[in-house]
Amino acid sequence: MLPNFRKIVACCAVAFCASSFSAYASVELVDLGTLDGQWSEAYSINDSDQIVGLSENAKGQIHTFLYSKGRMDDLYPLMGLPSEPLGINNAGQLAGGTLARNGFMYPAIYDRHNGTLVIAGSLGGHNSDGLAGVATAINNKGQTVGFSYLPTGEWHAFIYHKGLMQDLGCLPGETAPCYAYALDVNDRGEVVGGTGSDHGFIYTNQRMLLLEPEGSDGGRAYNINNTGQVAGYYYRDNIGRGFLYSDGQFVDIAGDGSPYTVAFGVNDRMQVVGSTWVLDANACRECFSPHAFVYQDGKLILLESLLPRNSGWRFTYAFAINNSGRIVGQGIFNNQVRAFMLKLNMNN
16 A cells, blocks of 8 residues: 655646637646755646656655646655656556565556556566666556567567566567567557667567558657557667657658657647757757647647746757646746646637
8 A cells, every 4th residue: 555645835826828829729737846855847647637657755765646636646655767668547447666675666556546566577587776667658448558668688578467468579570688668558459669779660560560650760659549550769870750640651750950859649630749849049059949839731730829928937858748738847937847737729
């Protein structure tokens, strides 16, 4: 069982008109705050606007949080890795990791309604730091995905459901040792992710398949919606482009003049969010910094352009968008790193 939640007072909501993009009548910004520490970032949001992410606490420790109805709760001992996402489904079940009694970190699922924490187990191995694996996403059926170590030292993507963990294997043509990690799963049980050889994949019909535009040098598939559309990125000749994959076709997503764009999330309405690197003339002549965007109907718009210029915010990463158009990610407000939720209110 998890310890009793503690209440964090950390919510500020501000509404703005959004005349810069005709699809949106207005936007509402919510600063999610922190667990009394210096920073936070949000990774996933369900259709009830429940948000999961990471935050520093008052002791400088990194803990997983759940934000719901204006309240941020510390979910320790549910844990996440800063380099990989956390997931939450519409039932309020969360995917992450936890430390077991043997000191190893295992994939775990926390059910906030009954307070249970289920350790999913592993594929039999762990690394020298005691990491056996971690869960990164969970669908509305409770199917959970992530990665886990094998006794041989490789790490493979898995799907876990009702006590059984399935090794998803490797891309065709890759021979052992090979590596893969799952980043998302939709309600049809289709899984997307990446490999140690730096390629994106989709796992469908019991097969792992390459998911990149033809001629690309590498990439990653981050998110898949319930109709099988995928958000990710690929690169060629050191230029990175986000993509939306739908019905066998790839649509490029890139900011004007940007050398690097990543699509992190897509909802069932084909709204895509991510980050594009923009020239930052204040830093140096050739410096680029990430700026979060939303992409819809062939148009890419930077999130901060929806706010007044004096808002004090710069949105760096947009990691997820739910079916109501609520976007979560990481931003910088008055030089402080903050998790945010941006609500896009559509025109009638």
